[in-house]
Structure formats: C-alpha cells, structure tokens
Amino acid sequence: METKPLREAALLAVMALAAAQAAGMEIAHDRQPAATIVIEKAPAPDKGGRSDWDDPAAAKVLVDWVKKITDAELPIAHAAPAGRPAIFVGASALKAGLKLDDIKSPTNEGMRVLCDGDRVLLGGQCGAATVKAACRFLEELGCRYFMDEPIGEVFPRTKSLSVGKLDITDQPGFLYRSIWGSQWSGNSLWKVWNGAGGLSMGMGHSWGGYVRRNLFAQHPEYFPLRLDKRVESEWLCTSNPDLRKLFAENLLKAIEGGATNPSISPPDGTTYCECPACKAQDDPNSLEPSSGKVNMTNRYCDFFDFLGRQVAAKHPESILSFYAYADYTQPPTRQEKLPPNVAAWIAPIRYCRYHRIGHPDCPSRTHLAGLLDGWAAVASKIGYRTYNYNLAECIVPFSMYSVWKHDIPWLKAKGCIGVNLESLENWEIYGPHMYLSIRLAYSPAADAAALMDDYFARFFGPNAGPPMKQYWMAIDEAFDKMKCHSGSFFAIHLVYTPEFLAKTKALLDQAAEAAKGDIAYAARVAIHTEGWRNAAEFIALRNAMNQGDFAQAKKLYDALHDRNETEYKKGYGNHYTLHYLERFVGTHVNAGADATAPPAKVLAVLPDHWRLAYDKEEEGVQKGYAKPDFDDSAWKQVATFSNTLDAQGLPDLKTVMWYRTRFQVPEKHGRLMLFFTEVDGNPIVYLNGRETDPGKKRAPFEIDITKVAKPGENLVAVRVDHSKITELFLGGIIRPVLLIERP
Numbered sequence: 001m002e003t004k005p006l007r008e009a010a011l012l013a014v015m016a017l018a019a020a021q022a023a024g025m026e027i028a029h030d031r032q033p034a035a036t037i038v039i040e041k042a043p044a045p046d047k048g049g050r051s052d053w054d055d056p057a058a059a060k061v062l063v064d065w066v067k068k069i070t071d072a073e074l075p076i077a078h079a080a081p082a083g084r085p086a087i088f089v090g091a092s093a094l095k096a097g098l099k100l101d102d103i104k105s106p107t108n109e110g111m112r113v114l115c116d117g118d119r120v121l122l123g124g125q126c127g128a129a130t131v132k133a134a135c136r137f138l139e140e141l142g143c144r145y146f147m148d149e150p151i152g153e154v155f156p157r158t159k160s161l162s163v164g165k166l167d168i169t170d171q172p173g174f175l176y177r178s179i180w181g182s183q184w185s186g187n188s189l190w191k192v193w194n195g196a197g198g199l200s201m202g203m204g205h206s207w208g209g210y211v212r213r214n215l216f217a218q219h220p221e222y223f224p225l226r227l228d229k230r231v232e233s234e235w236l237c238t239s240n241p242d243l244r245k246l247f248a249e250n251l252l253k254a255i256e257g258g259a260t261n262p263s264i265s266p267p268d269g270t271t272y273c274e275c276p277a278c279k280a281q282d283d284p285n286s287l288e289p290s291s292g293k294v295n296m297t298n299r300y301c302d303f304f305d306f307l308g309r310q311v312a313a314k315h316p317e318s319i320l321s322f323y324a325y326a327d328y329t330q331p332p333t334r335q336e337k338l339p340p341n342v343a344a345w346i347a348p349i350r351y352c353r354y355h356r357i358g359h360p361d362c363p364s365r366t367h368l369a370g371l372l373d374g375w376a377a378v379a380s381k382i383g384y385r386t387y388n389y390n391l392a393e394c395i396v397p398f399s400m401y402s403v404w405k406h407d408i409p410w411l412k413a414k415g416c417i418g419v420n421l422e423s424l425e426n427w428e429i430y431g432p433h434m435y436l437s438i439r440l441a442y443s444p445a446a447d448a449a450a451l452m453d454d455y456f457a458r459f460f461g462p463n464a465g466p467p468m469k470q471y472w473m474a475i476d477e478a479f480d481k482m483k484c485h486s487g488s489f490f491a492i493h494l495v496y497t498p499e500f501l502a503k504t505k506a507l508l509d510q511a512a513e514a515a516k517g518d519i520a521y522a523a524r525v526a527i528h529t530e531g532w533r534n535a536a537e538f539i540a541l542r543n544a545m546n547q548g549d550f551a552q553a554k555k556l557y558d559a560l561h562d563r564n565e566t567e568y569k570k571g572y573g574n575h576y577t578l579h580y581l582e583r584f585v586g587t588h589v590n591a592g593a594d595a596t597a598p599p600a601k602v603l604a605v606l607p608d609h610w611r612l613a614y615d616k617e618e619e620g621v622q623k624g625y626a627k628p629d630f631d632d633s634a635w636k637q638v639a640t641f642s643n644t645l646d647a648q649g650l651p652d653l654k655t656v657m658w659y660r661t662r663f664q665v666p667e668k669h670g671r672l673m674l675f676f677t678e679v680d681g682n683p684i685v686y687l688n689g690r691e692t693d694p695g696k697k698r699a700p701f702e703i704d705i706t707k708v709a710k711p712g713e714n715l716v717a718v719r720v721d722h723s724k725i726t727e728l729f730l731g732g733i734i735r736p737v738l739l740i741e742r743p
C-alpha cells in the first residue's frame with residue numbers, strides 16, 4: 001500500500017489557496033518567516049483575571065501554528081521592523097490602533113482581528129480573548145483544533161503563506177462556558193481555541209465554608225433540627241435570623257477575599273432542617289418526583305433571596321450560584337423573582353441521558369423543559385450543568401449532536417448564563433459532539449449543521465469526510481429515535497442492532513478506503529473504528545451472557561477490556577472507560593464464568609419473560625405472591641435481560657416489585673443452584689413458596705435450591721425492593737438467571 005505523507009498531500013491542496021492570497025500580506029515565504037509578531041514589553045494586566053493566558057501566550061500560539069503550516073518560525077519583537085509585514089498582538093495592537101472598547105462583552109472577552117493587507121492587528125479585552133483572537137486568525141488560514149490531542153490538529157501545509165483583508169469581531173454568547181472532566185480539568189489551548197472560558201464562578205457545595213461546624217456548641221440553633229434535636233452538620237437552619245446574618249457576613253468576607261462569584265449551594269446529602277419555621281416555608285403540595293419527598297426549593301430560595309439582597313448592597317457585580325439539585329431541583333412554588341445577582345444552576349442528574357430538552361418522545365426531558373421554564377421565570381440568571389457523555393458507560397460511540405444543536409440555543413433563549421459540561425475525553429466515541437458543544441457555548445447562534453460539515457470535511461478530508469459524516473449522523477439519529485432513557489450499558493443493544501452494526505461498519509470501511517494514502521485522515525478513521533469495535537464486541541458478549549454462555553462472554557469481555565486498556569495507555573479513553581466496564585460488566589461476567597465453569601453445568605437459562613407486579617402497599621407476602629398456586633395471569637408479562645423496564649414503557653416507581661416464572665428440573669440431578677447475574681434492587685428469592693437466602697443488589701449471587709427444588713415444574717418468585725434508585729430506571733431483574741447443576 002502506498003502512503004503519501006499528509007504534509008505533501010496537503011501542500012498540493014494549499015498551493016491554490018496560497019496563490020489566491022498572494023495579493024495579501026505575506027506571513028512566510030519559501031519556508032522562511034516574512035512577518036514579525038509584535039508584542040509589548042510589559043503588557044497591561046489581564047482584565048479577565050486569568051494570568052495563564054496573555055499576549056506572549058497568544059504570540060506563542062501563532063509561532064507554533066505558523067511553523068506547523070510553513071516550517072517558518074516567526075520572530076517575536078517589541079517593535080515592528082520598518083518595511084516588513086507585522087502581526088500586532090494584544091497591547092501592541094491596541095497601540096497600533098485596534099479598537100476593542102466598542103465590543104459589548106459583559107465578561108470582557110470581546111475580540112477583534114483586522115488585516116488591511118499590510119499588517120494584522122489582533123487582540124481581546126482579556127488575555128484569553130487575545131489568545132482566542134490568535135486562534136481565530138489561524139482558522140482564517142485554514143487551521144482547526146478538533147480534538148485535544150495532536151491528531152486533532154488540522155492545518156494546511158505550504159511553503160509560503162499570505163493573508164488577505166480581515167475584519168472579524170466576536171464575543172461569547174454565555175458568561176460561563178466550561179468543558180471539563182476527570183483527568184481533563186486543565187485550561188488547555190483546545191478549550192480556549194474552541195470557546196471555553198468566561199467568568200470564574202463557584203457553584204459547588206459550600207455552606208460549611210461560611211458557617212463552621214464548630215459553632216454548634218455555642219449556637220446549636222443555627223443547625224438543623226432532626227427528630228426534635230439540633231444536630232451538628234454542614235446543613236443549617238436557614239430560617240434563623242441570626243444564622244442568616246452570620247452567613248451573609250461571611251459570604252461578604254469571602255467576596256472581599258477574592259471569591260468574586262462565590263457558591264451558595266447547600267451541602268451534599270439531605271439533612272434538611274425540620275424546625276417549624278423552616279417547614280412552614282415548604283409547600284406540602286409540591287413533591288420532588290425523583291424522591292417523592294416534599295420539595296425544599298421554597299425555603300432555600302427564600303434564603304438565597306436574602307443572601308442576594310445582602311450582597312447586592314455592597315457588591316452588586318458578584319454572582320451567587322447554587323445548584324438546583326436533589327430535593328430542591330424543582331422551581332419554587334411561591335417566590336417573587338430572585339434578585340438579579342442570584343443564579344440557579346439546573347443539574348439534571350436524574351433525567352434521561354439521551355434526548356434533547358423537550359423531546360416529544362421523552363417524558364423526562366419534557367418535564368425538564370417545564371422545570372427550566374419555571375426556574376427561568378423566577379431567576380433572572382439560570383445556568384445548566386450536565387453530562388456530555390453516557391453516564392456510567394463510556395466505551396460505545398454516542399452522539400449528542402441533536403441534543404446540543406437544540407439545547408444550547410434553547411438555553412440561550414431562556415436567558416441561561418452558562419453551560420457547565422462534564423465531559424470525558426473519549427474522542428473516539430464522543431469527538432464530534434464534544435467539539436460542537438463548546439463551539440455552540442461560545443456562539444449559540446452558530447449553525448450547528450455547518451459546524452459539523454466543516455468538521456467532517458476538514459478532519460477526515462474530502463473523500464473520507466462524507467462517509468464519516470453519515471456514520472456519526474446515523475448514530476445520532478439512532479439515539480435520538482431510541483424510546484429508552486436509562487443510562488449505562490443497558491440501552492446499547494437498542495441502537496447497535498445487527499443491522500446497525502453492519503451499516504455503520506460499512507461506512508467506516510468506506511471511509512478507511514477513502515482515507516488511504518493520507519496518514520492523518522487514515523489515523524483519524526482508525527481511532528473511530530476502535531470505538532465502533534467496542535460496540536460490536538460489547539453486543540457479542542452481551543449475547544453470549546444472555547445465552548448463558550459465560551465462558552464465551554468472559555473470553556469476549558477479556559478481549560474488549562485488554563484492547564481498551566491498550567488504547568487507554570495510548571491516550572484514548574479515560575480511566576472511567578475501564579472502571580465502568582469492570583464495575584458494570586466485568587464483575588457479572590466473571591462471576592458467571594466462575595459459577596458455570598466445569599464441572600458445573602448450565603441446565604437452563606430461565607425465561608426472558610416473567611410476570612411482574614408493583615407492590616406499593618408491600619402486601620405481596622400476605623397476598624401469596626410467592627406461592628406456586630397464586631394466579632398471576634393478570635400480571636404483566638415483561639422482558640428481563642433482553643430489555644429494561646424503561647425501554648418497555650413501564651413507569652419508574654420507587655416501590656417493591658414482584659417477578660414470577662416457572663422452570664423445569666430433571667428427575668435426577670446433583671446440587672442445584674439459581675445464579676442471578678444482576679437484580680437492580682434488594683432481592684428476596686422464593687422457590688415453590690419458600691423464602692431462600694437473601695440475594696444481592698446489583699451484584700451477582702447464587703442460591704442453593706437443591707433441597708427446595710422438585711422434579712418437574714418449579715415456581716420462582718422474586719421480591720425486588722426498588723424503593724431506593726440506583727441508576728435511572730432499569731428494572732428489577734436486568735440480567736439472566738441460570739439454573740446450574742454442580743456435582
């Protein structure tokens with residue numbers, strides 16, 4: 001196979017571009033620098049407060065990338081050499097006549113790039129905005145930065161480089177734009193280039209920082225009343241006037257100490273005060289649907305309202321953020337508008353993972369649309385903090401193109417001030433939407449489809465671009481149309497059907513063929529193919545597991561795990577890739593392989609379909625649900641391991657559920673075990689009406705039924721206590737149950 005280096009291939013493509021620009025200002029000529037970068041000796045302090053990005057940093061970005069394009073290393077000087085082209089950066093551009101003060105950016109992030117054919121002036125209202133201006137200038141030269149990896153850098157290759165007239169002004173659409181994740185928390189060039197940044201804002205759990213627990217001995221009345229006793233906690237009795245005063249004083253001190261936009265979020269947990277004054281603020285008719293508890297939002301909004309007013313009097317510029325979270329996720333039911341300096345950050349952790357806000361087939365995200373509307377009505381500032389991946393599973397290609405295309409402009413229209421995107425740097429499975437999400441966070445009015453067209457064409461090249469676009473759009477459409485909302489590994493098979501795997505593989509093969517001869521394009525197709533292989537291999541191992549063939553499932557699991565470990569060491573994926581795979585798949589596959597290893601023998605995989613009843617009154621035992629002769633014909637038939645209850649359209653009730661089915665036992669047998677691969681909830685298994693040993697929640701377990709089983713038909717009933725949620729609604733019995741014989 002002949003491979004032509006990328007540089008040479010791109011060189012040809014860019015010659016035409018260079019010719020077209022020949023009339024403009026020369027940057028490099030025949031691999032030698034033609035222009036000089038000019039920066040001030042001592043630039044003014046950064047108004048944005050981020051000292052890591054400044055004029056020298058912007059100059060360095062220009063030097064690095066022009067070198068990538070031309071091999072020429074542009075000199076950096078403090079004055080423009082006479083008669084030579086110059087690129088004035090930041091403070092030097094301002095001195096040379098660049099105007100920035102007309103750009104309206106509340107965060108001081110306006111930026112401008114000008115080229116009149118003789119010189120380039122670029123700069124921003126803060127250091128990061130100047131770096132952004134340099135990146136924007138490089139984009140005009142054909143550069144892109146699609147992935148935060150060397151392979152994600154796209155730039156033309158040419159010996160000579162010129163630039164024509166430019167007049168670009170821009171500023172971000174949100175005050176706060178954060179894209180981050182475990183092992184990806186830094187402030188990388190990729191993030192700044194594509195639009196991350198803005199105000200520094202605190203929003204995490206915070207109360208303990210303002211009112212110390214050690215005040216408890218002196219002022220127990222500041223702390224929550226629980227079961228008629230004040231308890232020492234980071235939680236507080238927020239209706240107490242003295243506590244409020246103290247909290248506000250310490251909040252002001254924090255602001256004066258440098259925390260310009262501090263958090264006022266309550267602690268984690270649920271130690272809500274039960275004193276009459278606090279309780280009187282709650283609306284007993286408003287319940288938090290995810291827990292069934294009385295909504296705590298009214299009392300905390302009243303407290304935040306107080307804090308907002310206290311702070312506004314002295315520091316009106318400070319924004320106080322809190323998470324709308326846990327039992328205070330719903331908007332308040334009685335509340336005048338919150339002061340303008342208080343921001344509610346909606347963190348929909350307990351909502352559907354797959355669909356856009358207000359998706360017509362998604363009850364969860366439709367509810368969320370109403371919730372956001374409710375918050376937008378009472379808070380003049382709302383923010384959105386969410387996941388940019390499929391929570392608790394990160395091996396399979398997943399697209400949020402439809403989500404971001406809709407949600408970011410929608411949030412902007414609702415007055416949202418920022419997006420906080422918790423992401424995983426798994427480019428091979430999330431690449432396109434990660435890029436899109438942060439580009440739209442900077443420019444909510446941008447054309448998402450055009451951004452993606454540019455992405456596919458430049459990242460994969462003119463030939464591999466179209467099949468790669470088809471590949472990702474097919475994945476996006478499949479997730480968008482999926483009528484299932486629960487996360488982790490339990491919905492993958494609904495998208496990656498045999499037909500879909502074949503279709504997407506054909507597109508990748510087509511792209512690989514089209515990318516042949518270009519090292520970079522081919523490598524980019526290849527890493528995406530690794531992502532696809534994860535999906536194919538997971539489906540194969542799931543099939544083996546569902547057939548009771550755990551030896552085969554383990555073989556497939558080990559191969560999938562090892563390949564992902566290798567990829568992780570190469571820099572792809574994330575520590576969660578392996579962690580989630582081990583925790584949610586490996587544990588079960590390995591236990592199944594151990595339980596079924598010879599001389600043990602799998603006599604049967606119990607039926608996929610069981611009878612199901614919800615038992616809200618917890619009367620199942622009295623009503624005889626466990627008994628063999630109980631008539632369960634009125635109960636609903638549901639699939640267990642082949643689909644989640646959510647995917648079968650059943651409601652997610654935090655209650656006890658009962659499952660029943662029958663299976664055959666041979667006349668002669670050795671020891672008999674029932675192996676449960678996974679039950680989501682605390683299970684109690686009854687065989688032929690008799691309670692057996694307790695099972696385990698979400699972990700494999702087996703029960704010795706040798707003494708209770710009888711030849712012929714046996715009835716197994718499982719009581720699943722699903723009153724405490726683990727993941728979003730999966731079920732009860734979510735993986736196969738095996739009848740195993742041991743000698």
Ligand SMILES: [Zn+2]
Binds near residue numbers: 224239240275276279
């Ligand atoms: Zn209280």
Ligand SMILES: [Zn+2]
Binds near residue numbers: 362365
């Ligand atoms: Zn959904």
